[in-house]
Amino acid sequence: MSRTVKTAAPADSTPARARKIRRSVVVPLLLVAVLGGSGALAVTRPWEHGESATERAPVAHDLVAVEKGSLSTGIQAGGALAFDKPTPVVATGRGTLTALPAVGTVVKTGGRLYEVDGRPVVLLRGARPMWRDLGPGAADGPDVEQLKRNLIKLGHAEGLGLAADQKFTPGTTTAVKHWQKALGMPQTGTVTVGSVVMLPQPTIRVQQVGAQLGAAVGTGSILTVTSTDLVATVQPAENQLSRFKPNGKVTVKLTDGGTINGHIRSLVRGGASGGSGGDGNDGSSDKTTVTVALDAQGLAKKSGPSSVVVSVVGDSVSDALIVPVTALLALDGGGYGVKVADGADAARLVKVQLGLVADAKAQVSGAIRAGDQVVVPK
Structure with a gap:
């Protein structure tokens, strides 16, 4: 539980020289920000704004307990699970479509994909279309x-x-x-020609049907199919892209709370890659789509297409002492310290060594322990 500590302004009866000495002792350098998540530190000196000693209002502070836990510089971005490699299927040859698969149908090599003039069109494996x-x-x-x-x-x-x-x-x-x-x-x-469809995948899943029964076979796409494997796709903000590196390790948090490890397979500017795609009317066509290959397809398929949170693995520490960055004081001789509550209204300055900084929190070490109450600006 935190409590509030207030430092009152000096009484008028105190001699001016004494007030000046007291101010020089108790006014610290307050660390108030971590800029851009990069660990750059900024310091403010509230007495450098032109106000006189008698004009300053009482300064209130809170006490926050030192925590013990984990800290990471990894970043997170919202994404989605989607079936991999959407591919249009073009019906070649001549005839009338007499049977079409349902969305979600899974077809293996050698299986019947659709039907023309009452004859099956069979899925075979290959990168070269029949011509x-x-x-x-x-x-x-x-x-x-x-x-x-x-x-x-x-x-x-x-x-x-x-x-x-x-x-x-x-x-x-x-x-x-x-x-x-x-x-x-x-x-x-x-x-x-037209009796088989050659696709690179040994097994496909029908994602979309774009033709009607009774339509004449032409040169347009009648189906969109995908792999049966799921991937995670995410479109990071521009200032996050530098953290998404080819083959970089990531973790994907599922809607059911489970987590899957993966690695970045591709980064493609404009539109979606490996997902369900979109019409681009939301401006997504200008963004870079990151596709993540997943290590555990079983867990992914149990979750199914859904929203996920993709985390880029960064530097991390565990079992660390953690304080808010606003508890840190820049010391005159260099380095940092924190004020630790010592009794009802007293606090002692403890010099600490600064470690990992992330999410407005800092790892510290020194003569400090978990549960200690440190002073932070209110």
Whole structure:
């Protein structure tokens, strides 16, 4: 519990010389601010404002207990959990959309993503989109190799001795027919443009459906899909950006109180990166979006897309003696001290060593202990 200590103005009956001596003893240098969170200290001298001794009002002070705990220079910024890497899916070829997935649907490599003219369009893994039909007689190319890797991975090339190379061999034709049979499609041995969607992720989640059933397939995006992994995204203020460094360590506090460690994966100027995005009407398109990869996907998925607080790991101390920065007094000979209450109305000056300074608090050490009452301006 804090109590108030007041220093009364001298009585008129006190000789002027005595009053002058008393003032020179009791008026300290008051440390009043920590500037910009950087540890820079500012000092004020209240007697340097031109008022006379008889004009100064009584100065009131409070007593605050010295705490023992942790202190950190890390910074915090509000952010969000979002599914990673939103990617538009463009329907190629010709036909009519006859089936579309629901938002939240998870599709693995080899699974049916949507349907055109009653035929499934299948998700396959690859960075190169399908741009031509692949069948007997197709010229060699990396798109052939990409298709063959999928056929082998999905188990449709067993016993064929199929190699993941760029040649469309008779064995490739047989593997394609096995795949088409498993899907219940005509076994032509040719993979046509528009019958598959190639994406880099092995498993995707449908984030948004941007087309209607019955619409004609064109060249626009019909779906937006994401990875099934969650990331944290945050748009720090400009004066915080220097603390967000590539691969820097952070902690992410979830809405349920849990905490996940992570590291900064990317910083992208303008718009959102790895999140759900936005229309930019709130000015966010001018900000830098920081994407944080998370160490514990299980905890993240249990929480789901939600608001989070991202903390950049900075210098920290634990089991430290902590006082408000306003308790610190700049000493004439250098260094700092605090006034510790010693009895009902007395206080003694104790020199302290200054440690970490953050959040208007300071780590101190010296002839002081937790629970001591230190004087601070009221």
